[in-house]
Amino acid sequence: MQAKAGVTAIAIVAMLGLAACGDRSEPPELMNLKATEGPDEFGILPPKPLELPKSLAELPEPTPGGANRTDPRPMDDAAIALGGTGQSSTGGGVPAADGALYAHTARFGTQDNIRAQLASEDLQWRRDNNGRVLERLMNVNVYFKAYKKFWLDQHGELAAWRARGVRTPSAPPANASEK
Template identity: 65%
Template sequence: MQAGYGRAVIAVAAMVTLAACGGKGDPQLMNLRAGQGPDEFAIVPPKALEMPESLSDLPEPTPGGFNRTDQNPEADAAVALGGKPSAAGGIPASDAALYAQSARFGVDAGIRATLAAEDLDWRRDNNGRPLERLFNVNVYYKAYRKQRLDQQAELARWRALGVRTPSAPPRKIGEE
């Protein structure tokens, strides 16, 4: 019986040793280990080729510039919504005051990196259990549990106030 016990101890020790050998690296959001993947939004298919009425209508080529088949999603969206494509990409005059107010204390160009570092620290501090750290268990939802919004309680609060919630799920049968 002791030989079986000794083998079990050796097997558990081997598993713990192998688990400790895995490179932890820098944990990312939701503990994904894939690293920096492709940006699927950076790949935009070109527009269809068109033959102009006459070849004299073709613009002069601009090396490194845009051509007629390049997509311009911002201008296309502006046109689709009834706006002017020349206004795409800038701050509309109607929003200038809002932008000035929001940027009054300066704009941090590295805000994404700052927030990612703060998020990582928050999740490390709120991880709590040594076994979760040892086995690299996903603790994202646990770390932010106190900050989450209870959807159903919030929906009930707004409905109690008499506010219409058209995008909310319908009430269940028998629910008042």
């Protein structure tokens, strides 16, 4: 009994020792959901500013657990940026004012299983563009390696658009990505 407990203890210590030796640099930080360097500043959406309506009759009834007027609504913000009304999350369907926008985006048809199809095509692309046999056998994530030739040179694009006189938002400093 004592020998069996000793063998179990040695096995546990060996497993912990091997786990401590692992390389934590892969997957890259963008693909690592357990990054320990702090919060993701793009994952935090600040609330909209408080505003007082013209009359208190315009205030909706409070609903516990419901939406708040100051809650961020990224889908509505995207619809407004594309020229819609931004009322997609309040109703059950497409608002009448946004019918033309939705019709235009679906003019070439839609596909119900597009997410599953894109996920399988992406997986196949990464498998085909992974030249190392060991990475295939060990099922290592090669997302960034497979798509590196499609990366956008953000500073080059920024300079090109600004040279044409187009007002553009700024890009991160060139040395910010070289941490």
